Amino acid sequence: MNRLKDATSPYLLQHADNPVDWREWGEEAFAEARRRDVPILLSVGYAACHWCHVMAHESFEDEATARLMNDMFVNIKVDREERPDIDAVYMEATQAMTGQGGWPMTVFMTPDGHPFYCGTYFPRPQFQALLQAVHKAWTEKRDEVVGQGRQVVDALTSRGPLGARAEPPGDEQLAGAVRALAASYDAARGGFGGAPKFPPSMVLEFLLRHHARTGDEQALAMAGHTLEAMARGGIYDQLGGGFARYSVDDSWVVPHFEKMLYDNALLARVYAHWWRLTGAPFARRIALETCDWMLRDLRTAEGGLASALDADSEGVEGKYYVWTPAQLREALGDEDGAYAAEIFHVTEGGTFERGASVLQLRRDPDDAERHRRVRDALLRARGRRVPPARDDKIVAAWNGLAVAALAECGALFDRPDLVAAATEIVRLIERVHLRDGRLARTSRAGAAGANAAVLEDYADVAEGLLALHAVTGDAAHVRLAGRLLDTVLERFGDGGGGFYDTADDAERLFRRPQDPTDNATPSGQFAAAGALLSYAALTGSSRHREAAAAALAPAALLAARHARFAGWGLAVAEAYLAGPVEIAIVGERDDERTLALHRTALMSSAPGAVVSVGEPGASERVPLLEGRGPVDGAPAAYVCRNFACRLPVTTPADLTRELHS
Structure with missing residues (x-):
């Protein structure tokens, strides 16, 4: 039975x-x-x-x-x-x-x-x-x-709780982490270490933030080279967008073809931040294509995002994604088939199995219009194949990561549909996953699962809510994030400044899990540190800031030798050292001057910067906006650290100067 x-x-x-x-x-x-x-x-x-x-x-x-x-x-x-x-x-x-x-x-x-x-x-x-x-x-x-x-x-x-064993990483430890990463960096192919290679999403975020804070060009170069190499390789779906789980080789050519929500949510955000730092059109394209893939292939009828697409179709790994020269000619005709074989590196010998090749795009095509036409035709042809199965359960943590990515990409790239999708995910979480202040880990077909949420669920959903607030100004998102983070502090603490991965009333296993190191996603502890720090910056709560600092302690121990497994903790430590910067925008929401200040604030690459926008005298505002108003009737921006603010400014140019001073 x-x-x-x-x-x-x-x-x-x-x-x-x-x-x-x-x-x-x-x-x-x-x-x-x-x-x-x-x-x-x-x-x-x-x-x-x-x-x-x-x-x-x-x-x-x-x-x-x-x-x-x-x-x-x-x-x-x-x-x-x-x-x-x-x-x-x-x-x-x-x-x-x-x-x-x-x-x-x-x-x-x-x-x-x-x-x-x-x-x-x-x-x-x-x-x-x-x-x-x-x-x-x-x-x-x-x-x-x-x-x-x-x-x-x-x-x-017998190990017991981790507790707080050190201070958060300081400037020298963060610089040392960059040196440690450089020692394992693959200067020829990007990434760190050898095969198999996984997208080092959290490490890349750390490197971008470190460059933004210090100007370290090596950090930016390692991040940029890796981001470009991944997106030009076979690990990235050159037709439909989105990243596979990992590359089985050291050159990002042959992926393990499963496509996970968490990878793509993290990577879309990192590519957006790379664009924000450099203005590279390539970074913008990959960020948007990844968001579009998430919404096209993972969106469920309830408005959430499914967990993953399988690696197999018709029982064969990768069959949906790979091509032979003959298949290209059949789909496109001889002339365009030959062109596609050249531009996507499809050879008679193949780069995968049975003479098939994984598509790569090692350089931008000379004829962008032809490339677009050929790619669209191949995508339509691929659509007639049997697609991989979809795991359509909704995982709270991964949807929280997606909310942050969709909200930020929507704001940075003027795509209100992405912000609307992020908002819809939040509504699903509130409607289905949230009961009496506690989260369910999963749902499916609009019904919550029986499994209690773990630390990463509370932390990543809070992270998404705070990122969405920065874009929309909706104070309700901050209030809900605060309730979730209160649960983190009350139910997950280990008594020494760290956090267990399960709540104190969760099912007892032979050991209560506690692991501060990143894996495929930010560890629950480092994710909690990031959300706690952002919440503190929006509310002035010293309790939450102190909890964030204590939770970052393991990153200080990991920085020198194991930086690859502490990327999110190191990224949050960059924000901690930078303040983080708090940017309050006060003005009528439909005023073009308010919108211009808001966009300038969102374009800030200051590590972990928090943004809040609200109307003068609004009944529901976050504490960062309290006591701050327009200047001579004009919308105003206040740049603060630890709630100590400089004089307000009223133009995007002045705000940019304040943010760079």
């Missing part, structure tokens, strides 16, 4: 017809393991995971393998995106036991949830042998097996 048919997770539903007797995570499964006196086999993955699909086809759809699993174990399936807390603690155990991690994650554990053997993907013959070996060890050498696992659990649980 498979018990996944009523699951809300698309990943779990992918396994609903397996012959494996899958159960969802819960006390019922643990009770059954205790009743039968058998171990639990925990399998963790996500809907867009290619190797999860491979293991499913090889093993979980195989009757003989399923019989072994059903006879010897209680089997639990978990969507890591729904339950990042479960994923975190068992991934920590997997890495401790094996020295590596990944998905699918395969964990054998006792009926009380303690892991004793861990791994990732296993081909079917090895997996069947492993099942039998674990069963034999459980029945014949249980004390030894469980004892070894308990040593790992004891080592992990």
Whole structure:
């Protein structure tokens, strides 16, 4: 009997017809393991995971393998995106036991949830042998097996909370982080380290902010080169926009084709900030194409953004995206087919598998109009292929990241439709995810999931709300962000200035997860630091500023040797050192002079600058605007730090000078 048919997770539903007797995570499964006196086999993955699909086809759809699993174990399936807390603690155990991690994650554990053997993907013959070996060890050498696992659990649980071990990174530590990044920088191909290469979104944001604060040209050069190399490579969809999860090579040519919301939300924002610093048209194009891809391919009927697109279509990785010269000629004719092969680097030998190539655009075409016409024709032709499946659950944190990106890109590039989309996401979160001040982690088809939000959900949604406020001036966004951040301070604190990743009333696992390092997204702790700092700058709250400073402490420890895993913390530290700058705009909203001042404020590249705009005498305004009004009847801008403001100015030119002084 498979018990996944009523699951809300698309990943779990992918396994609903397996012959494996899958159960969802819960006390019922643990009770059954205790009743039968058998171990639990925990399998963790996500809907867009290619190797999860491979293991499913090889093993979980195989009757003989399923019989072994059903006879010897209680089997639990978990969507890591729904339950990042479960994923975190068992991934920590997997890495401790094996020295590596990944998905699918395969964990054998006792009926009380303690892991004793861990791994990732296993081909079917090895997996069947492993099942039998674990069963034999459980029945014949249980004390030894469980004892070894308990040593790992004891080592992990004895660490205790991180607490505050240092001050936030200072100027020298941030400069040292740039030097550390330069030591692993790939000067030929961009990025850091070798293959596989993941988009270093948070590190790039740090480098851009560091340049903006200090003028460090090396920081800007590393960021700009990496941003251009990624967007010209195969990791970027040259037809439809949007970035794949990572490149399997060191040149950004062949991606792992799954496309995740969080990557694209983070990258759209970084490309917009690159444009704001440099004015590069290329940066503007990539930022807008990425936003357009998110809204075109991920938007749900409820107004949110789905989690991901699969890597596979028709069971083949990348089939939807790759081309042969013959396919180009079939879609475009001989002349344009040859042109497309040249401009997109499609060769007879191919850059991928079976003679197919991933499209690249290593230089801007000489004939922009022809390139646009050919690209549009190929996009229409690709639209007739079977598309990858979509994981259509809404994750609060990732939608919060998208709100920030859409709001800022909409304002910077004069695209009110993007701002409207960000606002619609916020309405969905308020309507579906928010109950009595607490967030649900996920929703699907307009119904909230049962899983409680984790730290990154509260922090990233607050970040999105504050970014949207900067664009719209709606004070309600600041109030909601404040309520979410109060929950962070009241429910997630570790007593020493840091934060746990789960609330104090969340389900208890064998270890309460706490990891300040960035992964594919900003860590919950550094995301909280950023939102707390921005909120403090808008409200004057010393409590929130002090909490932000304490949460940044791990970034100081990571800066010198592990800067690649602390990019968001370092980026927030740049804002902390810079103030951040607070810009208050007061004037009638439909006055062209107010709009000009507001745009000038949003164009500021000061790290983490906060912006608020409001009408004189409005009943709902944020504290930054209190006591500030027009000057001689003209809209005015106030540039402040820690609520200490310079004299107001009334022209964009004067505001620009104030921001650069």
